[in-house]
Amino acid sequence: GAGxxxxxxxxxxxxxxxxxxxxxxxxxxxxxxWYRQRLGQGLEFLIYFQGNSAPDKSGLPSDRFSAERTGxxxxxxxIQRTQQEDSAVYLCASSLSGNQDEQYFGPGxxxxxx
Amino acid sequence: xxxxxxxxxxxxxxxxxxxxxxxxxSSSVSVYLFWYVQYPNQGLQLLxxxxxxxxxxxxxxxxxxxxxxxxxxxxxxxxxxxISDTAEYFCAVSLTxxxxxxxxxxxxxxxxxx
Numbered sequence: 158g159a160g161x162x163x164x165x166x167x168x169x170x171x172x173x174x175x176x177x178x179x180x181x182x183x184x185x186x187x188x189x190x191w192y193r194q195r196l197g198q199g200l201e202f203l204i205y206f207q208g209n210s211a212p213d214k215s216g217l218p219s220d221r222f223s224a225e226r227t228g229x230x231x232x233x234x235x236i237q238r239t240q241q242e243d244s245a246v247y248l249c250a251s252s253l254s255g256n257q258d259e260q261y262f263g264p265g266x267x268x269x270x271x
Numbered sequence: 272x273x274x275x276x277x278x279x280x281x282x283x284x285x286x287x288x289x290x291x292x293x294x295x296x297s298s299s300v301s302v303y304l305f306w307y308v309q310y311p312n313q314g315l316q317l318l319x320x321x322x323x324x325x326x327x328x329x330x331x332x333x334x335x336x337x338x339x340x341x342x343x344x345x346x347x348x349x350x351x352x353x354i355s356d357t358a359e360y361f362c363a364v365s366l367t368x369x370x371x372x373x374x375x376x377x378x379x380x381x382x383x384x385x
Contacts, residue, residue: 161314166274190372197362199275199375205376245374248315257303257322257371 159183161263163249170239178234178266182186182251190260191224194246206232207254220247234246238268272296277376279337285340291381292347294336295327302364303375304345306336309359318360321345327369332356357383 162181170176182189191203202216206226219222221240226232234241246267250260276293276295286291288359306318319330325336336347345362363373 188371192373192375197377199277199278199377200363200373202372202374206370216372225369250315252371255367257320259317259320259372262307264314 161249161251161261163247163263163266164248166264166270167267169271172241172270173238174235175235176239176268178236178247178265178268179236180249180251180263182230182232182249184271185229185253186251186262187229187254188252188258189226190250190252191232191234192248192250193218194248196245200248203234238267239268241270244268244270246266251263272299273302273374275362275364275374275376277362277379278381280377281368281382282378284299284352286383286385287351289350290348290352290356290360290381294345294347294376296345296364296366298343298344298366299367301367303367304336304338305363305365306330306334306347307346307361307363307375309361309378311358312333318347327363331344340356352381354383354385356381 162169164179187208192200194200198202201269205213224234246265248265249263252258252260274297303322321338329335350382362376
């Protein structure tokens, strides 16, 4: 079956604009994660969704960042009033459940804020 | 909070030579350990993981890693590399008994040449 997909693959935006990034997880996967990868750095955890439980938002860097997930399907990550330091690759992953199952990663969205 | 250190940002090696990619972690509680690989223009893929049991873990593509609790290390090894192993390798940890959000190292670029 299809893997995790993300759109757009690349996004260039002006400072101050809002952006919305989309993630389609693998069908049947109840857990979904967002990570951020800045140039030359490791991946940073942003947010985690598991079924109908309240999401773990402990990694969101500021209140400009928010994410939603519709049931156990699509998730959108929204960044409001983008800043240049938001430039990064945003990666989405999904797993069958949240219990140490393998996380399957999407190809990422490269965000450039000018 | 847990952290992961990958001291080598780049490791050049000739084809058919052995390689070791180093990973050290810091955590006040027990962790699970992972190695992911990112081939050029592709998403991250799980190579192997240590959850419990034998400290020597074998993964895909001939890679293996050994968990050393006393040295808080989880080094990745392969006895003979191929050109196709050229990629970025990430070590990651998650806390046992919690949700699966991963903390990643900054990555090691393995460059295999003839």
